Amino acid sequence: MSISLSTAASLYDRVRRVIPPIEWPAFTDDIDAILALKRERNAVVLSHNYQTPEIFHCVADIVGDSLALARKAMSVDADIIVLAGVHFMAETAKLLNPGKTVLIPDLGAGCSLADSITASDVRMMRQRYPGVPIVTYVNTSAAVKAESDICCTSGNALQVVESLGAPRVIMLPDEYLARNIAAQTKVEIIAWKGHCEVHERFSPADIRELRKAHPGVTVLAHPECPPEVVAEADFAGSTAAMSDYVGRHKPARVVLMTECSMSDNVAIEHPEVDFVRPCNLCPHMKRITLANIRAALEENRHIVTIDPGAAERARQAVERMLAI
Numbered sequence: 001m002s003i004s005l006s007t008a009a010s011l012y013d014r015v016r017r018v019i020p021p022i023e024w025p026a027f028t029d030d031i032d033a034i035l036a037l038k039r040e041r042n043a044v045v046l047s048h049n050y051q052t053p054e055i056f057h058c059v060a061d062i063v064g065d066s067l068a069l070a071r072k073a074m075s076v077d078a079d080i081i082v083l084a085g086v087h088f089m090a091e092t093a094k095l096l097n098p099g100k101t102v103l104i105p106d107l108g109a110g111c112s113l114a115d116s117i118t119a120s121d122v123r124m125m126r127q128r129y130p131g132v133p134i135v136t137y138v139n140t141s142a143a144v145k146a147e148s149d150i151c152c153t154s155g156n157a158l159q160v161v162e163s164l165g166a167p168r169v170i171m172l173p174d175e176y177l178a179r180n181i182a183a184q185t186k187v188e189i190i191a192w193k194g195h196c197e198v199h200e201r202f203s204p205a206d207i208r209e210l211r212k213a214h215p216g217v218t219v220l221a222h223p224e225c226p227p228e229v230v231a232e233a234d235f236a237g238s239t240a241a242m243s244d245y246v247g248r249h250k251p252a253r254v255v256l257m258t259e260c261s262m263s264d265n266v267a268i269e270h271p272e273v274d275f276v277r278p279c280n281l282c283p284h285m286k287r288i289t290l291a292n293i294r295a296a297l298e299e300n301r302h303i304v305t306i307d308p309g310a311a312e313r314a315r316q317a318v319e320r321m322l323a324i
């Protein structure tokens with residue numbers, strides 16, 4: 001059944017594996033209100049894979065990793081996009097939909113990577129390495145994207161770097177993503193010093209302990225994890241790539257070295273797989289709730305705007321990525 005025709009009562013079956021019956025009544029009023037508001041206002045909810053299951057499985061129309069959300073945002077046929085994710089994702093949706101209203105339910109939903117670099121830092125790197133192309137992770141502000149040649153996500157970073165045909169590439173701002181890509185290519189990568197506050201906390205020792213406690217467990221890691229963690233994992237990829245891996249390989253037991261809600265959301269799709277769940281919470285992603293999604297639709301807040309001085313160049317950097 002499509003989400004738009006559902007009611008909260010008909011949705012509980014989807015999430016019963018991860019939301020206990022005692023917690024469910026706390027969500028139903030907001031879910032029904034959001035489903036009705038979406039119809040009234042011709043709105044869609046885009047949800048990142050790190051959103052909690054009552055958002056991801058019960059009110060979202062479009063779900064995915066940063067790359068999928070950017071791609072799918074381009075073909076949205078609605079007046080309003082509510083971005084259940086963090087601010088840079090809402091900015092990307094706005095860049096690709098300048099004529100639509102894009103709402104983010106909490107303006108404080110930021111990202112430690114986006115906060116690690118400014119537009120003037122990017123200009124400084126361009127001066128320091130003249131002629132070296134600059135690839136910027138989508139986890140950045142529009143102002144930073146505007147100073148870049150092309151964007152990438154964790155899902156296409158290697159492809160983007162190699163598409164440039166350059167011997168050296170600057171990759172900003174995630175040092176670990178840059179080093180993880182450097183390990184897979186002959187292109188020399190110049191990195192920045194940004195880190196994801198969620199993924200930098202995983203260590204190789206965590207993986208060794210997990211393997212000891214759960215013999216045979218398959219370990220999947222996000223490429224924002226330190227390279228030493230990726231080296232000990234069985235597979236590294238974007239949130240969508242980790243989800244696809246579970247679907248394709250159906251490991252008996254798996255651990256996702258990433259944000260906590262990922263395991264809940266993927267476990268719902270694969271009841272036959274046992275998920276071991278050490279994880280780290282992203283405090284920014286967790287600022288988005290059913291209550292503030294409902295308020296966003298009721299009060300038309302918070303409207304995402306982009307500095308006109310940066311918008312066109314930032315859009316070009318995103319569109320170059322999407323054209324690959």
Ligand code: 13P
Nearest residue numbers: 065066067153154238239
């Ligand atoms: P993905 O593009 O892999 O979904 O990652 C986004 C993100 O913020 C990971 O921390």
Ligand code: SF4
Nearest residue numbers: 111112196197198282
């Ligand atoms: Fe940013 Fe890390 Fe949170 Fe993703 S998980 S939004 S990279 S802080």
